[in-house]
Amino acid sequence: MMGPSHALSGAAAWLAGCWALDHLAGYGQSPLAVAVGTTMCAGGALLPDLDLSGRVTRNQGGATVARTFGVFSLFVAEVVEKVSLGVYTATRLRRDPRRDNGHRTFTHTLPFAALVGWGTTELCVRFGKWAVVAIVFFTAGLALRGLFDEWAERAGWLIVTAAAGVMAWFTWLHLPGDRGYPLLGVAVGVGCVVHLLGDMITKNGVPILWPIPLGRRMWRMIGVPNAMAVKVGGPGEVIVLRTLFTLVSVLAVAGMFAPHLWHRFDLDTWADNAHWER
Numbered sequence: 612m613m614g615p616s617h618a619l620s621g622a623a624a625w626l627a628g629c630w631a632l633d634h635l636a637g638y639g640q641s642p643l644a645v646a647v648g649t650t651m652c653a654g655g656a657l658l659p660d661l662d663l664s665g666r667v668t669r670n671q672g673g674a675t676v677a678r679t680f681g682v683f684s685l686f687v688a689e690v691v692e693k694v695s696l697g698v699y700t701a702t703r704l705r706r707d708p709r710r711d712n713g714h715r716t717f718t719h720t721l722p723f724a725a726l727v728g729w730g731t732t733e734l735c736v737r738f739g740k741w742a743v744v745a746i747v748f749f750t751a752g753l754a755l756r757g758l759f760d761e762w763a764e765r766a767g768w769l770i771v772t773a774a775a776g777v778m779a780w781f782t783w784l785h786l787p788g789d790r791g792y793p794l795l796g797v798a799v800g801v802g803c804v805v806h807l808l809g810d811m812i813t814k815n816g817v818p819i820l821w822p823i824p825l826g827r828r829m830w831r832m833i834g835v836p837n838a839m840a841v842k843v844g845g846p847g848e849v850i851v852l853r854t855l856f857t858l859v860s861v862l863a864v865a866g867m868f869a870p871h872l873w874h875r876f877d878l879d880t881w882a883d884n885a886h887w888e889r
């Protein structure tokens with residue numbers, strides 16, 4: 612899937628999860644806490660593609676997350692790609708093909724998602740609000756780059772970085788610093804998993820079973836059958852899936868916060884009266 616679909620699917624997954632927590636478990640969150648988690652999940656849903664380094668990017672063209680923070684993220688992407696290739700080569704079995712590029716390897720596995728989620732939780736517990744603000748900055752940049760890929764391409768990385776900075780600053784001003792935010796690690800981890808699912812419904816698949824060997828292969832690419840695969844950038848992705856993700860997001864937000872708005876405007880007592888009259 613393309614950037615906007617990955618980012619939207621991450622946002623939709625987190626908002627739907629927050630709605631479920633609120634309604635089924637009675638775990639309500641402030642609008643800002645929901646927004647921070649949604650940003651991290653949307654950004655996390657782009658994180659695995661940080662293994663597309665500069666060289667690859669130039670070959671493929673288009674907007675990728677590796678350019679979010681200019682040369683800084685291009686450098687990070689180069690390192691991530693090389694480390695992923697290193698993990699691939701070190702754990703490759705006889706039937707696994709030789710590779711000279713690490714795209715869609717280590718960052719597209721469940722252990723990577725777990726590692727990133729655990730790391731985020733550790734940071735948020737140890738450094739509290741500072742860590743939350745720093746991670747908001749990073750993931751907001753990825754999310755903006757992913758969601759508004761054409762705008763981001765035109766605006767350039769400085770504008771994207773500045774916009775992410777504003778979001779981080781807003782979080783710093785308004786987020787209470789007297790508590791931990793253990794759910795945020797879950798947000799980033801879930802974002803990565805949602806990315807894997809998104810890649811699995813396209814033709815290439817991801818090595819979702821790693822590190823479980825299967826038929827002398829450790830890095831088997833697994834996805835839906837080709838006949839069912841969603842065409843990258845086709846109408847199934849751009850129209851059907853993106854509309855679905857947007858709808859889920861809007862309904863979840865309405866389900867969480869519209870009742871409070873009703874209460875504020877005293878519409879619910881009015882609704883109750885209407886109910887009694889019937």
Ligand SMILES: [Zn+2]
Pocket residue numbers: 659660715719806810
């Ligand atoms: Zn991917």
